[in-house]
Amino acid sequence: MIKFENVSKCYNDENKAVDSLNLTINDGEFFVLIGPSGCGKTTTLKMINRLIDLSEGTIYLDDKKISEYNIHELRWNIGYVLQQIALFPHMTIEENVAIVPELKKWDKKKVKDRITNLLENVGLEPEKYLNRKPSELSGGEQQRVGVVRALAADPNIILMDEPFSALDPISRKRLQQDMVKLKKKINKTIVFVTHDMQEALALGDRICIMQEGKIVQCDTPDEIIKNPKNDFVRNFFKSGNVYKTSLFESDYRVKDFVEEGLYDNMEYNEDINCINTEESLENLFSLLTKEKIIKIEQNGKVIGTLNMGHLVKFVANKLEKDGEV
Ligand code: ADP
Ligand code: MG
Numbered sequence: 001m002i003k004f005e006n007v008s009k010c011y012n013d014e015n016k017a018v019d020s021l022n023l024t025i026n027d028g029e030f031f032v033l034i035g036p037s038g039c040g041k042t043t044t045l046k047m048i049n050r051l052i053d054l055s056e057g058t059i060y061l062d063d064k065k066i067s068e069y070n071i072h073e074l075r076w077n078i079g080y081v082l083q084q085i086a087l088f089p090h091m092t093i094e095e096n097v098a099i100v101p102e103l104k105k106w107d108k109k110k111v112k113d114r115i116t117n118l119l120e121n122v123g124l125e126p127e128k129y130l131n132r133k134p135s136e137l138s139g140g141e142q143q144r145v146g147v148v149r150a151l152a153a154d155p156n157i158i159l160m161d162e163p164f165s166a167l168d169p170i171s172r173k174r175l176q177q178d179m180v181k182l183k184k185k186i187n188k189t190i191v192f193v194t195h196d197m198q199e200a201l202a203l204g205d206r207i208c209i210m211q212e213g214k215i216v217q218c219d220t221p222d223e224i225i226k227n228p229k230n231d232f233v234r235n236f237f238k239s240g241n242v243y244k245t246s247l248f249e250s251d252y253r254v255k256d257f258v259e260e261g262l263y264d265n266m267e268y269n270e271d272i273n274c275i276n277t278e279e280s281l282e283n284l285f286s287l288l289t290k291e292k293i294i295k296i297e298q299n300g301k302v303i304g305t306l307n308m309g310h311l312v313k314f315v316a317n318k319l320e321k322d323g324e325v
Contacts, residue, residue: 001027002048002157002189007057008213009043017043019213020057025191027156030183032204033193040213041193045159048191049078061157076100079150079158083166085142087134093119093145094130100153111152118148121185122178140171144178151186160192164199176202201225201316209233222308225315226289252281252318254296257306262314265304268295274302285311 004023010016018040025031033041046052047059050066059066066074087096094115101111116126122144134142143163150158164172176199183190183203194200200207201221208218209232217229228234255277257263273287274295284306287294293305 001025001060001062002191003060003063004044005058005060007044007047007059008055009040009047009052010055016055016213018047021215023208023215023218025189027189028187030190030192030203030205032200032207033191033210034195034197034200034207035210035216036195039210041195041210042161044210045161045191045193048157048159049075049080072103076104076153077155077157079153079155081143081146081150081158081160081163083162085146085149085163087142087145087149089134092131092133093137096134097145097149097152099149104153106153114152114154115148118151121182122147123174124148138171140167140175143167143171143175147175147179147182151188155188157189157191160190162193162195165194165196179203198316201312221312225312226308252314253277254279254281254284254306255298257310257314258296258298258303260314260317262310262317263296263304263306264310268293268302268305275306277303 002023002025004021007018007021007023008016009018021044033044035041043052047054048061048066050071061069061074087093094112097115097118098111101114106114115130119126119129124141124144129137129141129145134145137145143166146163147160150160164175167175180203192203204221206218206220207224209216209224211232217224217233219227224233254275258277272293272295273291274297275284275287277296277298284294288306288308288311293307295302296304296306
């Protein structure tokens with residue numbers, strides 16, 4: 001567990017880059033920090049592994065103040081992935097990834113097994129990549145290696161600062177999908193910074209929206225979509241309010257969910273609300289704000305159920321197709 005208690009950071013006397021943050025990130029959670037450039041995301045992240053000292057307040061890691069940890073112990077147990085990962089150019093991929101496990105004095109076989117396994121998990125064939133140099137990899141492949149390096153020594157926490165934002169849309173999408181799979185497998189606490197709402201919705205268990213060093217809203221994706229706290233949050237879903245304007249005014253219907261496979265295709269006999277596949281997104285939304293699950297009916301037959309998670313995914317997909325938020 002990572003806990004921020006009244007944490008502030010001032011780089012100078014004028015203003016606070018981070019202003020009285022109170023925040024608890026749970027074990028195993030995929031926690032997304034999002035907000036416009038300069039709102040304090042990177043500062044917040046770097047205070048966790050003490051790359052930046054805090055000016056006020058306390059950060060706890062598993063109930064112990066981070067200032068009380070041995071700095072090496074702290075850093076080795078927190079993986080860190082940057083936007084543009086800095087691999088050592090003269091070292092092979094294997095050597096680059098093995099750095100922290102070797103510092104931790106893992107035996108050779110364990111290191112090799114771990115690296116091989118992780119490379120496979122991010123879609124890089126070990127035989128092909130282990131002995132290459134970073135310059136022989138594409139940008140997307142280098143970012144994958146960055147993820148592997150951060151995970152290599154099996155840290156409990158991974159900090160990721162806009163790790164995919166320098167990539168082309170296709171590599172980025174692929175890495176996001178890998179992260180979704182990896183997240184289920186590894187069960188780590190991940191703090192992920194982005195300025196892209198689509199990415200946040202696709203990955204986050206909870207999303208924390210920041211503005212000028214403060215938290216505006218910190219909630220699950222469905223809660224943020226259902227109850228955006230103010231116009232700033234709403235505006236994060238594109239010009240004005242994508243959610244209520246463009247998507248609601250669009251022609252999307254429940255059948256689009258079915259066509260995209262975004263529903264639970266299972267029998268459900270309980271007596272709950274039902275929506276026809278011809279009905280609008282707006283009607284679906286208003287039903288989902290009242291009920292957790294809704295049955296879908298097509299040609300007089302119940303074909304499955306929908307929940308807010310499906311709606312969030314649908315919105316995320318559409319936002320992605322329509323470009324960056
Ligand atoms: P974000 O990652 O959300 O873009 P940052 O945490 O990098 O934001 O920056 C927050 C604020 O702190 C910005 O106004 C930025 O200019 C300022 N800042 C960041 N790093 C420094 C620094 N080393 N010295 C002075 N000001 C800084
Ligand atoms: Mg930043």
